Amino acid sequence: YTITPRRTIEKVNQDAEWIFGASVVEAALKANHRTLYRLYIYAGENRTTASKERDSYLKKLARQRNVEVQEVTDSGMLESMSSSRPHNGYVLEASPLRKIPILSLLAVDIDKSNFGLQKAQHDFTGANQTLAEIPGFLPNRTPGRYPLILMLDELLDPGNLGAILRSAYYMGCSALMVTERNCAPLSPVCLKAAVGAAEFMPILTHVTPPRLIKDSQEKGWKFFAAVPPIADASKDKLKKYLSVQDQEVREALNQGPVVLMLGSEGDGLRTTLSRMCDKYISIPSALDVYPGVDSLNVSVAAAVLVQGFVGGARSLGSKVDNSAAQDTLW
Structure with missing residues (x-):
């Protein structure tokens, strides 16, 4: 035909x-x-x-x-x-949805209502935003606790990116952060998978992940790298490994602001980045899973891990109309 x-x-x-x-x-x-x-x-x-x-x-x-x-x-x-x-x-x-170009994350306000952004000095996203148009802070969506940000590196599937955006927004993440040059774009396919969440979720972008991690850690942010479960490790190494079910994960947002890092669909997070993190976090599997079906899709894993941090916490949007604040920010 x-x-x-x-x-x-x-x-x-x-x-x-x-x-x-x-x-x-x-x-x-x-x-x-x-x-x-x-x-x-x-x-x-x-x-x-x-x-x-x-x-x-x-x-x-x-x-x-x-x-x-x-x-x-x-x-x-x-x-x-x-x-x-x-x-x-x-x-x-x-017009295309704008991302917020940053160099690093800054400290959280004393009342935990907002957190600062170290703005990039020029807009490397191609949107031609002026420095004045780039917000210097964002609202925290987990009232009474510190904010949680989801950071993605080398995630290439726009469908997965959209699904993660949907889960992150629904579960109360304060922002999604991507590496500008190696992540899937905010294409119409991504936006369709996000089912509208991308319009309301602040999306941060950066070009130098190691610098962002180091500078953000100096401002009090803790970085948790998503990794596969480990079967055997030394006692010292195990101190850095956590399960999503651990109490330390559930209490993390009471102690300080958190960035949860996830990598590519196939290889996971780059070693150069995971080594810089404060903790590793994994999702335990059932004992009888077969090799080859012993992992989760990255969008599913992201939702499970985010739930481990936020638990029963409700976002600001569940009680407070935050639209006016967001309109002034981005």
């Missing part, structure tokens, strides 16, 4: 991107962290009553943001915009 070539749809702004899916589009309209150009909504005859109700709601959000709405009956147009990925009848043309 003959493959029909994907159509080229002209954008309002050529630097913009297509984001798609009901949850992603709704989050982008609510978060106010992007420049939004045009919302496309499928208006075919097969639209269900529930879909039409959601259409009206998203149109209302778009009008509040002064975003143009265009209804289309040609599903192929939306398929071209989403590269044939599921879009639920919604595609939004928007």
Whole structure:
């Protein structure tokens, strides 16, 4: 058969991107962290009553943001915009989501409400942010305890990145941190997997992980490196190894701010980075697992490890409307 070539749809702004899916589009309209150009909504005859109700709601959000709405009956147009990925009848043309370029993490406020950022002196993300536009601090999402940040290095699968973003935001991490040059991009595939969480989660980025770790440790941050469980080790070495089930992990956020580090899907965290950490942390397996199925997907492992730190702690968002503070920050 003959493959029909994907159509080229002209954008309002050529630097913009297509984001798609009901949850992603709704989050982008609510978060106010992007420049939004045009919302496309499928208006075919097969639209269900529930879909039409959601259409009206998203149109209302778009009008509040002064975003143009265009209804289309040609599903192929939306398929071209989403590269044939599921879009639920919604595609939004928007500026790319900005990351926050930093050199290191700074100290946490005495009342634990915020923590500082050592801003990069120039925007290496390509977003052309001025120094004044880069925030100097972020709110702590675990009230009464110190913040937890999830740090990723050499994570290449955008689907995994999106899934980790979703879990990290849901469970109360104060930010996600990536290495700028060796992690998956915030692509539409990543954003779809994050189901809107990327619009609300601060995403920090840096270019020199060893320097960031060293300088952040000097400001009181403890780094925990995710590693496989070890079967045999010396007594001295075991002092540095923790299980996600250990009391020290559950109490860590009562003692100081924490960065949980995870590496690539295949090889894990680079040795040069894991050696710099304060502790190693692992997830114990059942005793009878077979070789070859004795590990977890990195996004699943991230969620289990984060739960080990936050436990039953609830984020600020569960009781306090933090949207105004976030709007002023990034």
